[in-house]
Amino acid sequence: MQVLRKRALRGISLLAGVAALSLLVAACGSSSNNSSGSTSSGGGASTSSSSASSKVKNIAIVTPAKTNDYGWNSQGVDGAKAAAGTVGATVKISSNIGYDKTPTVLRQVALTKPQLIIAHASGFDTAAQRIGQQYKIPTVTYDIPTMKSPGAVSNITTESQQAAYLAGILAAHQSKTGKVGVIISASDSNWFKMAGGYIAGVHSVKPKMPISFAEISSAGYDDAAGGKRVATSMVADGADVILTMGDGASFGYLQAIETAKPGHKVWMIGDIGDMTPIDKNGVFLSSVLWNFAGAYKQFIKEIDNGTFGQQGYDLTLANGGVSLLKTKYIPSSVWSQIKVAQQKIVNGQIQVPNYSKIGQVKAALNG
Numbered sequence: 452m453q454v455l456r457k458r459a460l461r462g463i464s465l466l467a468g469v470a471a472l473s474l475l476v477a478a479c480g481s482s483s484n485n486s487s488g489s490t491s492s493g494g495g496a497s498t499s500s501s502s503a504s505s506k507v508k509n510i511a512i513v514t515p516a517k518t519n520d521y522g523w524n525s526q527g528v529d530g531a532k533a534a535a536g537t538v539g540a541t542v543k544i545s546s547n548i549g550y551d552k553t554p555t556v557l558r559q560v561a562l563t564k565p566q567l568i569i570a571h572a573s574g575f576d577t578a579a580q581r582i583g584q585q586y587k588i589p590t591v592t593y594d595i596p597t598m599k600s601p602g603a604v605s606n607i608t609t610e611s612q613q614a615a616y617l618a619g620i621l622a623a624h625q626s627k628t629g630k631v632g633v634i635i636s637a638s639d640s641n642w643f644k645m646a647g648g649y650i651a652g653v654h655s656v657k658p659k660m661p662i663s664f665a666e667i668s669s670a671g672y673d674d675a676a677g678g679k680r681v682a683t684s685m686v687a688d689g690a691d692v693i694l695t696m697g698d699g700a701s702f703g704y705l706q707a708i709e710t711a712k713p714g715h716k717v718w719m720i721g722d723i724g725d726m727t728p729i730d731k732n733g734v735f736l737s738s739v740l741w742n743f744a745g746a747y748k749q750f751i752k753e754i755d756n757g758t759f760g761q762q763g764y765d766l767t768l769a770n771g772g773v774s775l776l777k778t779k780y781i782p783s784s785v786w787s788q789i790k791v792a793q794q795k796i797v798n799g800q801i802q803v804p805n806y807s808k809i810g811q812v813k814a815a816l817n818g
Contacts, residue, residue, distance in 0.1 A: 505538040507751045511560045512569040513545045516673075522698055522724040523741075527571040530743030538751055540566075554578040561586040566754060569747065580604050589759045591750060601760040605753070607746050609766040611641060611722075612648030613796050614739045614773040615694065616803045617789050618720050619652020621737055621775070622692040623660055624785045627715055632663035632690030634681055636671045636700040640807045645722065645739060647806035649694045650815045655792075655801075663690045664816055666809075671700055678703025686711045692736065694720045701726065708734045718780070725776055738776040745770055769797045 512531045514524040528544055535542045543565065548556045553575050560568055561582050566589065570579030573594035583590030583603040592598050592606045599605055622631040633649050635642035646664065653660055663685050667677040678700035685693060686708065695704040701721060708719045709732040719726075721738035746764040753759040766772025775793075777786060795801040806812055 504755075505540070505751065506755050507535075507538055507540050507566040509541050509543065509563075509565040510535050510567045510569065510747075511543045511545065511563065511565040512571055513548060513556060513560060513575065515547070515549060515572045515574065516698070517547045518544065520698065520701075520724070521726045521729070522701060522722070524571070526724050526741055527569065527743055530747055531569055533744035534747035534751060537748055540751075550574050554582070557582045561588055564588070567591070567747075567750060589750065589754050591747070596763050596765075599760050599763060602757075603760055605750060605760050606763040607743065607766065608763060609641065609741060609773060610768070610803075610805075611739060611741065611766070611773050612644040612803050612805050613768045614775050615645040615648035616652035616655075616796065616801070617775040617793055618694055618737060618739050619649040619654075620656055620789055620792055621652075621781060621785060622649070622694065622718075622720065623653045623656035624782075624788070625718055625736060626660070626692045628689050628691040630661045630663065630689045630691065632665070632685045632688075632693040634665045634667070634678070634685065634693060634695050634697075634704065636667045636674065636678065636697040638666065638669045638809065639672075639696075642696045643806045643809055643812050645694070645696060646812045647804045647815055650812070651804050652792075654818075658818075662816055663688055663693075664812065667697075667700055672697065673699030675699050675701075675703035675706075679707040682707035683711065686713055686717050689713075690717075691715060692718045692720065694722070694739075696722045705730065705735070721776075727776075727778065733780070735778070736780050737778055740774045740776050741766055742772055742774065745772055768793055 510531055512528060514527060516524050518524045518528045531542050545556060545560060557570060557578050568588055568590040570590060570592055576592045576594055576598060579590050579592045580598060584600055587603060590604050592604060595606060596608050631653055633646050635646060650662055653662055665681045665685055667674050667681055671677045678697055682704045695701060697704060704719060705726060708717050711717045718736035719734050720736050723741045725738050726735050749764055750759060775789060792801060796803060
C-alpha cells in the first residue's frame with residue numbers, strides 16, 4: 452500500500468482564499484466544529500440490535516485541524532459518528548490540535564478511557580502507537596499497513612487511485628476545450644496515486660487528450676492562496692475540468708474556478724469530501740470521496756470479538772471506502788459508463804496504476 456497523507460507537514464496557515472470564504476464555511480459547517488484544542492461530544496440512537504452487547508460505548512477522535520473543512524477532518528468525524536450510531540456509542544471530538552502537542556492530547560484522551568481512539572492523521576502515528584500500547588486502548592492510525600498490535604493498534608490505508616480513475620473518465624467526457632488538468636497541493640504519495648489513476652481514466656476514453664499537471668509546493672496542503680493562483684493559471688491555459696487535491700488549498704481552487712471567466716464553463720472535481728454545500732456557482736462537478744465509516748464499524752466488530760489489531764482496513768471501491776460523488780451535473784449516459792468501469796475495477800478487469808512517485812505521474816502524462 453502507498454502511504455496516506457503526510458499531515459505532519461500541514462503547519463502552513465490558511466491564506467487569503469480561506470479568509471474570503473471563512474464566513475461561508477462557518478455558516479455551512481457542522482455544529483460539532485471546534486476551536487483549537489477544544490472537544491465536543493456527539494452520537495445518535497442505535498440502529499443495531501447488537502448495541503446493547505457491544506463493548507464500545509465511547510469513541511474518541513482527534514483531528515489536526517477544524518472539522519468544517521469539507522475534507523479530511525470532517526470526513527473522519529462523520530465516519531466516527533456513523534459508526535458510533537450502529538452501536539449506540541458516544542463520540543468525543545478533539546479537533547484542531549495541530550502537531551506540536553500530539554502526545555499530550557492523546558494521553559489526555561486515553562485517560563478518559565474510551566473503548567476506541569481514532570488518531571486521525573498519519574502525523575499522529577508514532578504517538579498514537581505508543582498511547583495504544585501503553586494504555587491498552589484500541590487505537591486507529593493511518594499510513595503504515597504494518598502498524599498493528601493485537602488489542603492496541605490498527606491502521607487505515609486507501610486505494611484512492613481507483614475512484615480517481617472514474618474521475619478521469621468523467622473529465623474526459625465533460626471537457627469541451629479538449630484539455631483537462633490535475634492539481635496537487637503537496638509532494639504526497641497519495642496525491643501521486645490519485646493523479647496517476649485520474650490520468651489513466653482520462654486516457655481510457657481519449658488516449659491523446661492533453662492533461663495539465665501542477666503542484667502548489669512541497670507542503671502546500673492548506674495554501675488557499677496558492678491553490679487559487681495555480682488553478683487560475685491552469686484555467687487560463689485551457690483546462691476546463693480540473694481534479695484538485697488540497698485540504699485548505701481546496702478553498703482556493705473553488706474560488707478560482709467560481710470566478711474564472713475564460714468564456715466557457717470550467718468544472719472542479721474535489722477530493723475526500725463534498726464541497727457542494729458551499730458551491731454557489733454550480734462548478735463542483737464531483738469529488739473522489741473517502742468514507743471512513745466502514746473502517747470504524749469493522750474496528751468496533753473486531754474490538755467486540757477480540758481481533759482488533761490483527762489486520763488493517765483498506766478503503767477501496769469494493770467496500771465503499773472510496774467512491775466518485777454523483778451530482779446533478781453529470782449526464783446519465785456518462786454516469787452509466789462510470790458505473791460499468793467501476794464494476795470492472797472491482798472485478799479486476801481494469802487494473803488501475805498505483806504510483807508513489809511524481810516521476811511516474813509525469814511519465815504517464817507523456818504517454
